[in-house]
Amino acid sequence: MGKQKNTPINAKGDRLVYSDFGDRQYTAATERAVPDLPPQQQDLRIQASRKGRKGKTVTIVSGFQSSPATLATLLKTLKSQCGAGGTVKDNTLEIQGDHGDTLLQALSKLGYRAKKSGG
Numbered sequence: 001m002g003k004q005k006n007t008p009i010n011a012k013g014d015r016l017v018y019s020d021f022g023d024r025q026y027t028a029a030t031e032r033a034v035p036d037l038p039p040q041q042q043d044l045r046i047q048a049s050r051k052g053r054k055g056k057t058v059t060i061v062s063g064f065q066s067s068p069a070t071l072a073t074l075l076k077t078l079k080s081q082c083g084a085g086g087t088v089k090d091n092t093l094e095i096q097g098d099h100g101d102t103l104l105q106a107l108s109k110l111g112y113r114a115k116k117s118g119g
Contacts, residue, residue, distance in 0.1 A: 037065045039111035047118035048098050059100055061093040061107070061114070081106050
């Protein structure tokens, strides 16, 4: 086997082929600020899903128009009411297990407009 050349690699893991300006810093694109709408103006959808999760059921709450900090605090309260784990991914909440009815009641008490979808 031949010898492998020692070439610089950027943050994405790609080889640097040519550079005009020396050491270049790669930065992620800045995200637009999401306006924090009050709960009464947000239309949420609650659905159970098993796709891509090795057969395990996850309840997904989507349709949020809030900042990540607001979603994190809301997730904490919903996880404690359901007694399950969960995470925030791409402005959606994922709660482990099938907790559609529990989440619907909890979100309506908090002032959100929510509907069950997908069965």
